[in-house]
Amino acid sequence: MEACQTLNSDTINELKHYRLTPLRLLRGLACLVVYLSTAFMFLVYFSPVAAVFFRLFSVHYSRKASSFLFGLWLALWPFLFEKINGTKVIFSGETVPAKERVLIIANHRTEVDWMYIWDLALRKGCLGCIKYVFKSSLLKLPVFGWGFHVFEFISVERKWEVDETIMRKMLSTFTNPLDPLWLAVFPEGTDFTEQKCVKSQQFAAENGLPILKNVLLPKTRGFHACVEILRGSLDAVYDLTxxxxxxxxTFMDNVFGVEPAEVHIHVRRISLDDIPVSESECSTWLLNRFHLKDQLLSDFVSQGHFPNEGTEGDLSTFKCLVNCLLVLAITCLFAYLAFFSSVWFKVYIFLSSVYLSFATPFGFHPTPILEYVKSLVSGKKSS
Structure with missing residues (x-):
C-alpha cells in the first residue's frame, strides 16, 4: 500500500507561510466583522423580496435576483484572498468560457476548498449562481446558514439512503437551462487527511480498486444523480484539481491571511457527451478521473506546479474596490435605517429574521402562486 501524501511544506519549501502579526490579526478581525455584518444586512433586507416575494410569481426571476445580490456580497472574499491577504491564485489547464451552466467536481484537500472556487467563478461572471452539495450541519452556522438556505445549497447527511430523495428533489428544481447554475460537488465526501487516506486505501485494496495517495476514493452515486438529472440542461462539467x-x-487562516501562500487550481472542461449514461459506467468514469487527479497531484508534489499555468489573469483591483465600496454603502444605509429611521424597519428586520430562522432548518421555499393553483386544480380533477 502506498503512503499518503500531504502536499504541505514538508514536500514543498519554495515559500514560507506568513506570520500572524498584530496587523494581520486586527485586519482579519475587522474583515470578519465586515463580512458578517454585510451578510446579515443583505439577507434580512433582500431575502423577503428576492427569495420570497419574487418567488411567488417566478422561480426563474427570483433566482436571477438572488444570484445578482449574492454575487455582489460573495465578491468580497476573492478580494480578501487575492488583494488584501496577497494569496496567489494560479490557474492552469484549460481556459473555460464565461457564463456557462456547469456541474463542478473537485478534490477536497481542506475545509476551505469550496471558497477558492469563487475566484474562478468571479472571473467567469458566474459568482452569484454557485451552489454546493454540502453537509447539513453547516446550516446551523449563524447568519451563513441562512444564506446557504436562501441560495438553495443542497444539504446532505452523507448517507445515500437518506440523501437520495432530498438530492433528487432539489436537483429536479435546477433543470431550467435559463436559471444561472454552477453546482459544485466534492465526490470524496469529506476533506483529505492521512488517516482517511489510509482507510480509503485499505478499502481499495480489499475491493481491487486503484490505490490513491493524494485523494480519497470518490463516492459515485451522488455524482451520477447530478449528471442524470441535469444532463440536458448543462453546458459542461468542470473538473477542478x-x-x-x-x-x-483553515477558515481562520484565510481570514487572517497566514495561509496559503499560493492556491493552484487546474481546470479541465468535459463535455456531457464524454460521461457515460449508465450508473456503473459513470461510476467507473469518475473513479478514473480521480485516478488521473491523483497522478496530477503527485506531479505537483515533485514539480511544484500544474502543467499549462497562467490560463486566467489577475482580478481587477479597481473593480474589486468598487464592488466592496458598493456593498459597504448598502450595508451602512441599511444599518442607518435599522437604528435611526422608522420603527417599521425594525419590525421588518425582526420578521425577516424570524422567517429565516424557521425556513432554514425545514428547507422551506415558497411555491409560485400559479404552480400552487395548478396543483390544486389538478388535484380536484383527479379526485
Whole structure:
C-alpha cells in the first residue's frame, strides 16, 4: 500500500507561510466583522423580496435576483484572498468560457476548498449562481446558514439512503437551462487527511480498486444523480484539481491571511457527451478521473506546479474596490435605517429574521402562486 501524501511544506519549501502579526490579526478581525455584518444586512433586507416575494410569481426571476445580490456580497472574499491577504491564485489547464451552466467536481484537500472556487467563478461572471452539495450541519452556522438556505445549497447527511430523495428533489428544481447554475460537488465526501487516506486505501485494496495517495476514493452515486438529472440542461462539467503552498489552510487562516501562500487550481472542461449514461459506467468514469487527479497531484508534489499555468489573469483591483465600496454603502444605509429611521424597519428586520430562522432548518421555499393553483386544480380533477 502506498503512503499518503500531504502536499504541505514538508514536500514543498519554495515559500514560507506568513506570520500572524498584530496587523494581520486586527485586519482579519475587522474583515470578519465586515463580512458578517454585510451578510446579515443583505439577507434580512433582500431575502423577503428576492427569495420570497419574487418567488411567488417566478422561480426563474427570483433566482436571477438572488444570484445578482449574492454575487455582489460573495465578491468580497476573492478580494480578501487575492488583494488584501496577497494569496496567489494560479490557474492552469484549460481556459473555460464565461457564463456557462456547469456541474463542478473537485478534490477536497481542506475545509476551505469550496471558497477558492469563487475566484474562478468571479472571473467567469458566474459568482452569484454557485451552489454546493454540502453537509447539513453547516446550516446551523449563524447568519451563513441562512444564506446557504436562501441560495438553495443542497444539504446532505452523507448517507445515500437518506440523501437520495432530498438530492433528487432539489436537483429536479435546477433543470431550467435559463436559471444561472454552477453546482459544485466534492465526490470524496469529506476533506483529505492521512488517516482517511489510509482507510480509503485499505478499502481499495480489499475491493481491487486503484490505490490513491493524494485523494480519497470518490463516492459515485451522488455524482451520477447530478449528471442524470441535469444532463440536458448543462453546458459542461468542470473538473477542478486544487493544491496549496505551503500548507492546507483553515477558515481562520484565510481570514487572517497566514495561509496559503499560493492556491493552484487546474481546470479541465468535459463535455456531457464524454460521461457515460449508465450508473456503473459513470461510476467507473469518475473513479478514473480521480485516478488521473491523483497522478496530477503527485506531479505537483515533485514539480511544484500544474502543467499549462497562467490560463486566467489577475482580478481587477479597481473593480474589486468598487464592488466592496458598493456593498459597504448598502450595508451602512441599511444599518442607518435599522437604528435611526422608522420603527417599521425594525419590525421588518425582526420578521425577516424570524422567517429565516424557521425556513432554514425545514428547507422551506415558497411555491409560485400559479404552480400552487395548478396543483390544486389538478388535484380536484383527479379526485
Amino acid at each position: 486544487i493544491a496549496y503552498k505551503n500548507r492546507c489552510p
